[in-house]
Amino acid sequence: MPELVEVRTEGMVLNMGPQHPSTHGVLRLLLRLDGEVIKSCTPVIGYLHRGMEKLAEHRTYVQYPAIIDRFEYLTAMFTGVLYAMCAERIAGIEVPPRAIWMRTLMLELNRIASHLFWLGTYLLDLGANGLLFYAMRDRELILNLFEEVCGARLLYSYACVGGVRFDNPPSFERHVREFLKIFLDRIRDYESIVTENPVFLERVQEVGCYSPELALQYAVSGPPLRSTGIRKDLRKDQPYLAYDQVDFAVPIGTKGDTLDRYLLRMAEMRESLKIVEQCLDRLPDGNIRVKLPNVVKIPAGEAYLALESPRGEVGAYMVANGTDKCYRLKLRCPSFNHVQFLPVILLGERISDVMAIFGSLDVILPEVDR
Amino acid sequence: MNLLQSLLNLPEPLMGAIGALLITLGMLPVAAMLVLWERIFLGKLTQRPGPNRVGPRGLLQTIADALKLLTKEDFTPKDADRILFFLAPLIFIVPSFLVFAVVPFGHFGGTHGPVLIADLRTGIFFMVAVFSLHTVGILMAGWASNNKYSLLGGIRGVAQAISYELPLIFSFLGILILSGSMSTVDIIKAQGGGLHNWFFLAQPVAFLVYLACSVAEVNRVPFDIPEAESELVSGFNTEYSGMRFAMFFLAEYVSLFATAAIATIVFLGGWLAPFPEPAVITGSTLGYFFWSAGWFLLKVFTLVTLAMWVRGTLPRLRADQLMDFAWKFLVPVVLVNLFVTGLLALWGRWAVAGGLWLALLLWALYGQSRAAKAERRQVVY
Amino acid sequence: MGLETLFGQSYLTTRIDAVLNWARENSLFPMPFGTACCAIEFMGLVSAAFDLARFGAEVVRFSPRQSDLLMVMGTISYKQAPILKRIHEQMPEPKWVLCMGVCACSGGFYNNYCTVQGIDEIIPVDIYVAGCPPRPEGLLEAIMRLQKERVEKQSVLGSAG
Numbered sequence: 001m002p003e004l005v006e007v008r009t010e011g012m013v014l015n016m017g018p019q020h021p022s023t024h025g026v027l028r029l030l031l032r033l034d035g036e037v038i039k040s041c042t043p044v045i046g047y048l049h050r051g052m053e054k055l056a057e058h059r060t061y062v063q064y065p066a067i068i069d070r071f072e073y074l075t076a077m078f079t080g081v082l083y084a085m086c087a088e089r090i091a092g093i094e095v096p097p098r099a100i101w102m103r104t105l106m107l108e109l110n111r112i113a114s115h116l117f118w119l120g121t122y123l124l125d126l127g128a129n130g131l132l133f134y135a136m137r138d139r140e141l142i143l144n145l146f147e148e149v150c151g152a153r154l155l156y157s158y159a160c161v162g163g164v165r166f167d168n169p170p171s172f173e174r175h176v177r178e179f180l181k182i183f184l185d186r187i188r189d190y191e192s193i194v195t196e197n198p199v200f201l202e203r204v205q206e207v208g209c210y211s212p213e214l215a216l217q218y219a220v221s222g223p224p225l226r227s228t229g230i231r232k233d234l235r236k237d238q239p240y241l242a243y244d245q246v247d248f249a250v251p252i253g254t255k256g257d258t259l260d261r262y263l264l265r266m267a268e269m270r271e272s273l274k275i276v277e278q279c280l281d282r283l284p285d286g287n288i289r290v291k292l293p294n295v296v297k298i299p300a301g302e303a304y305l306a307l308e309s310p311r312g313e314v315g316a317y318m319v320a321n322g323t324d325k326c327y328r329l330k331l332r333c334p335s336f337n338h339v340q341f342l343p344v345i346l347l348g349e350r351i352s353d354v355m356a357i358f359g360s361l362d363v364i365l366p367e368v369d370r
Numbered sequence: 371m372n373l374l375q376s377l378l379n380l381p382e383p384l385m386g387a388i389g390a391l392l393i394t395l396g397m398l399p400v401a402a403m404l405v406l407w408e409r410i411f412l413g414k415l416t417q418r419p420g421p422n423r424v425g426p427r428g429l430l431q432t433i434a435d436a437l438k439l440l441t442k443e444d445f446t447p448k449d450a451d452r453i454l455f456f457l458a459p460l461i462f463i464v465p466s467f468l469v470f471a472v473v474p475f476g477h478f479g480g481t482h483g484p485v486l487i488a489d490l491r492t493g494i495f496f497m498v499a500v501f502s503l504h505t506v507g508i509l510m511a512g513w514a515s516n517n518k519y520s521l522l523g524g525i526r527g528v529a530q531a532i533s534y535e536l537p538l539i540f541s542f543l544g545i546l547i548l549s550g551s552m553s554t555v556d557i558i559k560a561q562g563g564g565l566h567n568w569f570f571l572a573q574p575v576a577f578l579v580y581l582a583c584s585v586a587e588v589n590r591v592p593f594d595i596p597e598a599e600s601e602l603v604s605g606f607n608t609e610y611s612g613m614r615f616a617m618f619f620l621a622e623y624v625s626l627f628a629t630a631a632i633a634t635i636v637f638l639g640g641w642l643a644p645f646p647e648p649a650v651i652t653g654s655t656l657g658y659f660f661w662s663a664g665w666f667l668l669k670v671f672t673l674v675t676l677a678m679w680v681r682g683t684l685p686r687l688r689a690d691q692l693m694d695f696a697w698k699f700l701v702p703v704v705l706v707n708l709f710v711t712g713l714l715a716l717w718g719r720w721a722v723a724g725g726l727w728l729a730l731l732l733w734a735l736y737g738q739s740r741a742a743k744a745e746r747r748q749v750v751y
Numbered sequence: 752m753g754l755e756t757l758f759g760q761s762y763l764t765t766r767i768d769a770v771l772n773w774a775r776e777n778s779l780f781p782m783p784f785g786t787a788c789c790a791i792e793f794m795g796l797v798s799a800a801f802d803l804a805r806f807g808a809e810v811v812r813f814s815p816r817q818s819d820l821l822m823v824m825g826t827i828s829y830k831q832a833p834i835l836k837r838i839h840e841q842m843p844e845p846k847w848v849l850c851m852g853v854c855a856c857s858g859g860f861y862n863n864y865c866t867v868q869g870i871d872e873i874i875p876v877d878i879y880v881a882g883c884p885p886r887p888e889g890l891l892e893a894i895m896r897l898q899k900e901r902v903e904k905q906s907v908l909g910s911a912g
Contacts, residue, residue, distance in 0.1 A: 014518050014519075014522075018831065019834055020603065021599060026831065036522070036689060036690075047828060047831045047834075048786050048825075048826060049830065049865050050826050050828065050865060051863040051864060051865050055861070055863065066860075067860060070787070070788055070883075073787065073788035120794075121794075126600070126685035126686060127591055127592065127599075127684075127686025128684060128685035129416075129591075129681075129682065130416055130682040132416075132794075133416035133418065133799045136794060136800070137799040137800060140795070153795070154788060154791060154792060154884055155788060193683070197685070199592050199684045199685050200684075202687065202691055203685055203691075229750075251749035251750065252751075254747070263747065350688060351601055352689060355601055365786075366787055366788075369828075409804065413802075418802040419804070420802075421806075421809065422805050423777070423805050423806055423807065424807050428807075431777070434773065434774040434775075434807060435774075437770070437774030437775075438771075438775045438819070441771055441774070441775075442819070442844075443845075445843045599813065604813060604817065607817075608814045608816065609814075610816060611817055611843045612843060615817050
């Protein structure tokens with residue numbers, strides 16, 4: 001009998017990114033592979049560091065909202081509103097009710113747009129190129145609404161300290177209502193294309209599961225946390241804007257896998273539609289912002305505020321020192337925690353699942369790198 | 371070629387060479403048309419106009435692409451294995467053309483014989499054997515590029531090809547029992563007389579299995595893991611540029627046409643019309659040539675469009691799920707199919723067909739009941 | 752190349768130019784180097800509402816070897832700059848660079864310690880698109896002007912670009 005020879009195998013180090021079709025721009029994942037199975041994963045971040053927080057110390061309260069939109073470009077409304085709310089909290093500025101309702105309305109529209117973009121790119125990551133076009137087509141409908149109000153498609157500079165910058169044009173309400181009607185049908189379309197697609201189910205079921213305890217340990221928030229069955233949503237837990245006056249539900253998942261995160265986002269879009277409708281019905285008349293001097297000065301003080309963005313808890317800690325610029329702005333963003341969470345949940349998965357799992361967390365890189 | 375051969379009276383090797391030249395020259399515009407059609411079709415599918423600027427209605431789009439790729443810098447990476455790197459696209463592209471040696475594109479009617487280069491007695495066997503040479507090209511490209519993504523793509527390609535060759539070949543075996551011949555011409559002739567004699571009715575399971583496997587053979591969605599754009603950048607051809615990349619591109623579409631042609635021959639009656647052909651047409655040589663070639667191309671085109679439709683709809687399967695699907699599902703299914711066909715072959719074709727349709731129906735019902743049992747997951751409010 | 756010495760600036764060589772440039776301008780495979788906001792507008796451009804496919808620039812290749820048009824979209828930080836240069840070097844000739852958005856063109860309002868003040872410090876740029884982010888219409892205009900003004904005017908036999 002011939003002697004048994006032990007075959008020596010070597011692992012492979014694969015640099016996924018920073019320029020890779022599915023790392024959403026600029027994340028680099030250092031993967032140690034055994035065949036196709038991932039033995040370890042090290043995310044390398046900072047390829048899009050733009051000095052966002054430092055810039056806040058050199059721009060006035062009027063200038064900076066334009067920059068903070070770029071902090072999280074898919075949900076530009078959220079960061080803009082967050083910054084304005086922080087300054088208002090410190091200065092004790094009372095925002096007129098119309099501005100509050102309009103902010104709520106815009107945030108929810110933006111949430112739908114962000115989830116739609118996620119849906120398209122996620123399916124693209126999984127290899128289906130058809131749905132991207134459908135999702136982007138419907139996202140254009142929302143962008144048109146934004147354009148009607150702010151004149152911009154992506155980065156709006158909508159919120160300002162003391163209210164919002166632009167009032168709704170007269171046709172806005174009619175257009176939003178048209179959109180609501182169309183979009184409900186479109187969600188049903190997506191569900192028939194995607195949710196009942198056997199190949200899609202095969203790819204996402206039981207993939208990327210994690211326990212609620214683990215998620216909490218890594219401070220995961222948003223849909224990735226709710227998919228494990230923890231009902232944590234800042235809109236309900238510490239209501240801001242007009243969220244305590246509107247009626248909506250916070251759906252949660254059961255298993256904490258990728259399918260749950262997909263289902264959650266679809267359900268959230270429906271809930272957002274409900275909120276948008278209520279906002280339209282109850283939109284009060286009045287001023288859209290309080291009258292402030294040309295040079296906005298915020299008295300010394302500090303505040304931390306957090307909003308529930310489509311990706312999770314996005315927070316800002318602002319220290320003001322009585323001048324027209326803030327002394328320090330610290331941003332807390334969900335994507336950072338989610339990228340940090342990656343090495344834990346990617347362990348032992350396959351290369352193909354990197355996309356399925358990473359995509360399902362809906363990470364956006366400028367938020368991580370700032 | 372039989373008619374031409376009798377007309378020209380040239381020695382057989384020379385006729386073969388002429389045929390090969392015709393196929394090669396003829397397939398280039400066909401592939402160009404398929405690329406264009408895919409773009410326009412997918413465009414319409416996703417509610418876009420698709421290419422419409424280049425030439426009249428965008429018809430020259432692929433010509434522009436081809437010219438550009440031909441004149442682009444040809445690049446070999448520094449640490450690549452130069453010989454293999456050079457050979458890989460050739461080995462990848464040649465089998466796709468070779469398959470057409472036994473493909474009858476039509477018929478000259480009467481006793482003039484079919485339009486094909488070589489009526490091999492082992493036609494189907496030749497097709498499958500030649501077609502699987504692709505894989506060598508994929509592996510060579512993946513290895514020679516000295517790129518990790520390419521290597522992964524190459525290895526995936528081989529694993530996939532080995533898995534899907536098997537059910538693909540087995541799906542033909544039932545047909546061989548029914549037709550009693552491996553020759554492509556005989557298989558088509560066995561399906562004569564109208565739609566009810568076509569083998570996709572007698573062998574529904576084999577037909578479906580073949581469709582799945584053929585998509586895997588040409589590495590298209592949902593089986594495109596060797597390329598897997600969102601995972602492996604561009605898979606085994608990541609490092610190829612210009613002309614050599616064009617060869618991979620071209621080969622993909624020629625193979626797509628080839629697999630559809632094979633399906634047409636084996637399951638859809640080749641050049642035959644779906645009803646008994648009137649004597650007026652079968653009588654005229656040239657008339658029957660256009661008639662039969664028209665039917666053939668129509669069937670092939672329909673199948674190709676089907677593959678494009680699938681591409682626009684489905685996500686990609688994971689590598690291990692792909693293997694599971696081949697080994698745990700397709701292979702047992704075709705084996706059972708083969709067994710049943712063999713048992714019932716003695717009792718006539720209709721018994722076979724009836725049995726298989728019944729089995730398919732039962733299986734579909736079973737799948738439905740299972741799907742109903744595994745209730746759809748919902749979010750909790 | 753030897754053709755020019757053989758034929759000079761004759762009818763033949765100018766016709767070759769015309770044909771090849773026609774092919775090249777109508778088949779620009781873009782390689783999206785998207786880092787930030789502008790990449791989202793690029794997605795908008797390729798999708799249904801604007802449809803880049805009309806201009807033959809449909810086939811988005813993520814492998815630099817197979818692309819003709821490097822689209823730099825978004826802020827380029829000093830950490831990202833070597834990668835951009837590398838990608839540009841990996842692209843085979845003839846190649847063009849489209850610089851989208853104010854960050855890539857000049858650094859924009861990120862005039863700070865970490866942002867490259869315009870990618871033309873690293874790689875040659877053929878066309879700049881202003882805006883933050885530019886609208887898809889602007890990008891379309893840029894691609895059409897790139898076809899007319901850069902691709903069409905180059906001589907195949909002379910130096911590229």
